Amino acid sequence: MEKLYVIKIGGNIIDDETKLSSFLQSFALMEGGKILVHGGGKLATKLAKQLGVEQQMIDGRRITDAETLKIVTMVYAGSINKDIVAKLQAYQCNAIGLSGADGNCIVSHKRGSNSPLGVGGIDYGFVGDVDQVNSAFLKSLLDQNIAVVLAPITVDVTGQLLNTNADTIAQETAKALSSLYDVELIYSFEKNGVLLDVNDESSVIETIDPSSFKKLKEEKKIFEGMIPKLDNAFAALQSGVKRVIIGKAEELNQLISGSSGTSIVQ
Amino acid sequence: MEKLYVIKIGGNIIDDETKLSSFLQSFALMEGGKILVHGGGKLATKLAKQLGVEQQMIDGRRITDAETLKIVTMVYAGSINKDIVAKLQAYQCNAIGLSGADGNCIVSHKRGSNSPLGVGGIDYGFVGDVDQVNSAFLKSLLDQNIAVVLAPITVDVTGQLLNTNADTIAQETAKALSSLYDVELIYSFEKNGVLLDVNDESSVIETIDPSSFKKLKEEKKIFEGMIPKLDNAFAALQSGVKRVIIGKAEELNQLISGSSGTSIVQ
Numbered sequence: 001m002e003k004l005y006v007i008k009i010g011g012n013i014i015d016d017e018t019k020l021s022s023f024l025q026s027f028a029l030m031e032g033g034k035i036l037v038h039g040g041g042k043l044a045t046k047l048a049k050q051l052g053v054e055q056q057m058i059d060g061r062r063i064t065d066a067e068t069l070k071i072v073t074m075v076y077a078g079s080i081n082k083d084i085v086a087k088l089q090a091y092q093c094n095a096i097g098l099s100g101a102d103g104n105c106i107v108s109h110k111r112g113s114n115s116p117l118g119v120g121g122i123d124y125g126f127v128g129d130v131d132q133v134n135s136a137f138l139k140s141l142l143d144q145n146i147a148v149v150l151a152p153i154t155v156d157v158t159g160q161l162l163n164t165n166a167d168t169i170a171q172e173t174a175k176a177l178s179s180l181y182d183v184e185l186i187y188s189f190e191k192n193g194v195l196l197d198v199n200d201e202s203s204v205i206e207t208i209d210p211s212s213f214k215k216l217k218e219e220k221k222i223f224e225g226m227i228p229k230l231d232n233a234f235a236a237l238q239s240g241v242k243r244v245i246i247g248k249a250e251e252l253n254q255l256i257s258g259s260s261g262t263s264i265v266q
Numbered sequence: 267m268e269k270l271y272v273i274k275i276g277g278n279i280i281d282d283e284t285k286l287s288s289f290l291q292s293f294a295l296m297e298g299g300k301i302l303v304h305g306g307g308k309l310a311t312k313l314a315k316q317l318g319v320e321q322q323m324i325d326g327r328r329i330t331d332a333e334t335l336k337i338v339t340m341v342y343a344g345s346i347n348k349d350i351v352a353k354l355q356a357y358q359c360n361a362i363g364l365s366g367a368d369g370n371c372i373v374s375h376k377r378g379s380n381s382p383l384g385v386g387g388i389d390y391g392f393v394g395d396v397d398q399v400n401s402a403f404l405k406s407l408l409d410q411n412i413a414v415v416l417a418p419i420t421v422d423v424t425g426q427l428l429n430t431n432a433d434t435i436a437q438e439t440a441k442a443l444s445s446l447y448d449v450e451l452i453y454s455f456e457k458n459g460v461l462l463d464v465n466d467e468s469s470v471i472e473t474i475d476p477s478s479f480k481k482l483k484e485e486k487k488i489f490e491g492m493i494p495k496l497d498n499a500f501a502a503l504q505s506g507v508k509r510v511i512i513g514k515a516e517e518l519n520q521l522i523s524g525s526s527g528t529s530i531v532q
Contacts, residue, residue, distance in 0.1 A: 077348050078344020099363070144406060159353055160356075
């Protein structure tokens with residue numbers, strides 16, 4: 001099967017023009033099919049502030065009310081997505097930017113839509129959990145040698161746009177395409193990888209398998225915020241994804257070659 | 267050849283949620299390939315005002331400075347484009363929303379980029395004039411029975427996004443696809459068609475051909491603002507477009523069947 005890279009870049013890269021350009025230059029040069037999933041960065045929060053739209057946060061999560069949904073749709077699917085696509089075109093990499101509504105490529109449902117209070121008693125507002133990825137459609141683009149750039153906005157079956165976690169989009173897209181491609185899923189962020197000591201960038205754990213993950217958790221040697229990412233990584237591997245890598249966005253080439261970052265293996 | 271409709275909707279429809287929904291319901295039900303090109307509406311101007319970005323206008327045209335480009339990219343390619351696509355999905359019409367940067371589908375150059383002052387001594391800023399429409403790529407989407415929704419934002423060869431006139435995008439897209447499809451180009455707006463008396467909605471001219479156009483102009487019986495639209499319509503016909511119709515967005519079915527609006531013929 002052909003190789004496909006599904007790469008998630010976090011907000012800190014999006015907020016840093018130099019880092020983003022450098023990342024996109026590396027991305028443009030990569031061989032094989034490629035899908036880039038981007039998060040939101042600080043631009044939406046900044047715009048909301050300028051417009052006087054108050055941002056409600058519960059447990060560190062943004063509550064997406066109707067006004068906030070309009071803002072994140074503009075910023076994620078408009079501003080950030082089109083800037084990335086235009087930059088990739090400048091680097092001679094044909095790309096297409098999509099929200100989940102485009103080609104119905106990522107269909108979700110409103111979180112907690114069966115309960116007025118949502119998950120855990122919290123109503124997150126217009127937030128979507130992914131149900132289905134239209135892999136045939138994405139393949140039709142990849143077959144034309146077009147890189148797909150996914151904004152973290154999806155759509156439900158009633159045509160409601162929903163704010164959606166970019167990590168989840170990356171994971172679900174990687175899983176859905178694993179029957180058509182040899183998929184490698186890369187979570188790129190600001191750190192060198194999964195660290196034994198969160199303050200020491202040289203303490204990267206090169207490989208994590210289920211038994212070492214269990215041990216690391218038991219010994220509380222792993223940063224708590226990293227656990228859901230690793231849980232998702234193992235879930236992706238169990239659904240047919242070939243390799244999951246977590247590491248630094250600026251070292252994309254090394255992440256792919258395996259000389260940097262943390263590899264999650266079964 | 268298969269039939270393809272290229273339909274431009276103006277700002278007044280976009281600004282009116284009821285009219286827009288009604289138009290999109292009719293659009294969703296249309297048979298054949300379809301491309302929808304949307305203008306901007308008042309949302310960008312409103313957002314610019316809220317953000318304190320002053321809008322320079324010269325001769326009734328917006329000057330697109332860097333800040334305004336960010337705003338129109340967000341509003342046109344983000345907000346309006348994704349709202350239209352999501353609504354079409356709700357109406358069971360699979361659709362994809364694109365800027366010109368996506369799949370490099372509409373490549374332009376900065377107006378007056380050879381001269382620091384631009385056309386006619388005016389620097390319009392980040393405004394693009396269309397050079398090329400990637401018809402093979404658009405066909406690959408239409409072949410999948412996906413309606414294409416184009417935002418009036420294009421890209422130049424350096425990856426610079428550019429604000430672009432939606433009428434021009436519609437015309438250039440119709441022309442480029444006329445070697446692959448039987449193309450009908452529809453300019454839909456707030457009036458019933460080309461009017462003999464601009465204040466009398468019942469004075470629609472049913473058909474205009476080059477000789478009657480000449481006569482109408484000579485007798486000054488045609489609203490001046492309509493002349494560039496008609497010039498463009500005749501240019502499109504000369505480039506292979508089969509039919510051009512100008513008429514009311516709310517009467518889309520009648521425009522297609524020929525029972526409403528003005529037909530421009532050779």
